[in-house]
Amino acid sequence: MTTPSETQSAHRVSDDRLLSALLDGMDAALFAVDSGGRITHWNRQAERLLGWTAEQAVGRKGLGGWAVRDADATDVNDRLLGVLRRTANPSGRQVQEFPLLRRDGGRLLVRAQVSAVRAPDGRSTGAYCAFSEVHAQLDLERNLSLSEALLADSPWAVLVVDPDLRTVAANGRVAQALDITPVDMLGEPLAEFFGAGMEELESALEHTLAGQAPDGPVELWLTQAEDPCREDQFGIPPVPAAAGDRRCLLGGFLRLGSPLAPQAPPLGVAWIFQDVTHSRRAGQGAARRAFRDGQLSRASRAAAECEDPREAAMLHLHYALAGFAEHALLDVAVPGPAAARAPGLVRTAESPAAFAPPVGTAGVAVRYRPGHPALQAFERGVPVRTTGGTGRSDWAAEHRWPPEAEHALCVVLRSRARSLGVLTFLRGHGRRPFDRADAAYGEDVALRLAAAVDLGGAAGAC
Template identity: 50%
Template sequence: MQPFDAKPLSDGDEQLLAALLDGMEAGLCAFDRDGVITHWNSEAVRILGWSADDAVGRRGFSGWAARTADAHDVQTRLLGAMDAPGRQVHEFALLTKDGHRVLVRTQSAAVQGQDGRPAGVYCAFSEVHAQIDLERSIALSEALFDDASWGVVLIDADLRPAVVNAHAARLLRTGRDTLLGRPLGDLLEQGLEELETALQHVLAEGSPPVPSELWLSLRGDESAKRHCWRSGFVRLGSPLGEEPVPLGVGWLFLDVTEAKLAEQEGSLLRFRHNQLHRAGRTASECEDPVEAATTYLDFALAGFADHALVDLAGDDGRLVRAASTPEGSSGPCLPVPVGTIPVAYGAAHPVLQAVERIGTVRASFGALAAAEPASRARIDEWAAARRWPEGTVHGLSTVLRSRGRTLGAVTFLRGAGRRLFDRSDAAYAEDVAVRVAAALDLAQQLG
C-alpha cells in the first residue's frame, strides 16, 4: 500500500522499502491521519502473531490487538504523536492472535506529508523484556567504563587499545585518551609477548575458560617493578553477520600483585623451613662436624644461591678459606685443605664488614643488573676484585658466631639472572649460619 500522500513509488522502490521494513529488528506499524493501519512488518507479525493481511486496513487496535478497555487510550496516545514534537515513548499491553497479553515499548513520531502537515504516525515497538535486556547491556557497558573496580580495555584486531576505562588508565599510569591507537609496546615492557600471545589466541580461538595471571612491567618505570594482573579476555564479534568476524578483544584485569607476592613469600618460607628441617636430620647422622656444616650449606643453596664460601679466623684473626663450592659449575660445598695463607680480601670487603659488625652485609654489581646486564668482562672484573667466582653479581656475607665467639663468615653468591639478596634472604642466611657455626665450633673442640 502506498504510504500516505507521498509521491508514487516505482516497483523497485516499493520492493526496497518492503525489504527494509521487513528487515527491521523491531515491529513497525504506520497509521494514517484517521488511525487506519497502512504498514505492518514481519517483526510485528512475529511479536503479536497477527499477519499483515489481518492488520492493514483496520482502524486502531480495538477488537483485535488490544482489549476494548485499553484500545481507546492506546490509539489516543499513538495518534497524539502527530501533534507532539520529536518521538514519543509509551508502554502498552497488546494482544497476540492467540489471546495472550504482551507488554511492548513503543516509539512513535509524526510522518509529514508533501504539504508539510502531519499525514500520519509511524510506531516502532518491541517486547519490553527485550528492550530491558538491551538497556541493561548498555548500562553495564557504561558502568564498566566509568566506575568499575576492574581495568577494562577494548583492543581492536590490530592489538591497539580502542576504549579504556578510568581504572585501567590508572593502572597503566597514563590518560584514557593517551592510550588510544597506540601499540601495546609503547605501554608495556616485560610481559608484552605473553599479553600479545593471549590476545592473538582469543582472536583466533575464542575466550579462554578461566582468567590468567600475567606479570607485566610498565615502560618508563625506572624501578622496573613487575605487576601481576589477573586477566580475563572476551572476544568481540559483530552480531550482524551470519559468521561474526572478530572485532577485537575485551581485556578485563585486576591488580593482584600484593596478594601474589604474599603467596610467593609464604611458599618460599615453607620451602626454606623444610630445607632446614631436612638439613638438620641429615646433619645429625654425620660423624664429622665439618661434614655436618657443609651439609647445612648444601641444603641451603637449593633455590637460594649459586655458591657458598666459608672463611674461618686463624690464630692471628685473619680469615682463611675452609670450605667452598666449585667455581666453574654448581656442586656440593666441600672442605678445602687447611692452610695458613689468609684470603686476600681488600679493605671494606663485605666479609670483613660482616665480621667487624657481627652481622650481615649485602653487595651487588648493580640494582638493575638483571634487567640491564653489563658486559661479562665488567661483571667478572667486579667479582675478581672481591675474590669471588666469575659471573657473580650479588653477594651476601654473614658472621659465624658460637658461644659468644666469632668463628668467621659464610658468603652466599648469585650470578646474573638472579635477583638481589633482600631482607628475607638475609634472615634465612643468618639461620643457616647459626647451624653452620655450631657444627664448626664442635669441629674445633674435637681438634
C-alpha cells in the first residue's frame, strides 16, 4: 500500500521531470540561480551556446572564472541578483546585455531577460536568466521592426495572403490603391476584389508559394470587382468605378516561410506593389500620340504625290486606321431638295481592314435614318461618339454599318467654312469605345480628308 509521503514523492519526481523537459525543449538558452547565486538549472540551449554541460554548471556558485571572466564576475553577479532586491522594478524583470565565456575560451555577447522567482508568500527565492546571442536577437528585432514598418507607414502597398490566397494583412497603402479598407479584406479571398487580371495575379501567387517567385518586378493590369454591399469607414458606399477602369500595379512577390523548421510549408505570400497607373497611362498616351502624329505625317507625304483627290483620301484613310479602328467610311455631302438642311450623303470611299470585304458601295447614296450619328455630326459640326453593338445584335444593321461594328466615331469634314461630309470610324469586338483623345485624332484626319475632297471640287470630281 502506497503511503501519502510516497505519493507526494512520486508527484515531485514527475514534476521535476516535467520541468526538466520543458527547460530542455525551450528555444531560448536559460539558467537559474538561487538567492545566493548558486546555479540550479541549465538547459540544453545554454549548453549549445556556451559548451558547458548541465553537470558542469549546476551547483556552481556564481559564473565567475568559468562562464564569465573574473574581471566581469562581480558586475554580472550583481545584475543577476539585482532583480531580487530592487523595489523600483515591481515586475522583477530586467533586460540586460553582458559578455559570457564559452568553454573553448571564446567570448559571447548575449542579451538576457532576468526575472525574479518568488515563493507563494512573495519572498524572492532566486532568479532565472533567458538569453540569446545579441546578434541573433538584433536580427529578430530588425525583422519584426521591418514587418511593422511595412505594414504601417511604408511608401509601398503590402498585402499578405495565406496559402489559400486569403488576405491576412494589408497596410494603409493597399486601402489607398484599391479603395478598400483593410478590415473588409481580412479573411476574404483576393478573387472577391478583382475582376479582369485576377488569373495573372493568382498564377504569380501560386508560383511563389511553390518556390518559383518571379525574378523581377511584375506589372499587372487589374480591374476592381464591383461589390454593391461594400462601404467605407463612414458607412457610405464607394463611387462605382468606370467601366473598363484598370489599374496598373507594379511589384514583387515574397514567399513567407517559418524560420523554426527547415522544410516547413509556406505560411503565405507577401505582395509588395505600387500603383503606377497614372505614369503608365501617361507613357502609353505619349507613345500613342507619337505614333498617330507619325501616321499623319506619312499620310500627308504620300497624299502629296497623288494626282487624284480620291486616291489621296484613300491613302489618308489607310494610314489613319493603323492601331485606331477596323473600318472607316467617307460620306460626302451632295445638296438635296432642302439644300443645307437635308443634304444627301454619298459613300465616296471606305477602307476595310479586319472586317469582311464589303460590297462595293462607292458612289451610292447612303440613306441614314433621322438622328443617325453621322447626320448629328454633320448638323452640329462636332464629333459624335456612340456605342451599343455589345448589347444589341441589330445595332450595327440599324445604323447601316458592318455587322461586326460595336463602337463608332463620326467626324464632320470642314473646309473653307463649309461642311463637306462625314468621316466614320468603326471598332469591332474586343476594342474599347472611342474617347476624347480618339475624337481629337479623328478631327485631325478629317481636316486632311476635307482638303482632299475640297480640292476635287465636289463628290463627282472625287
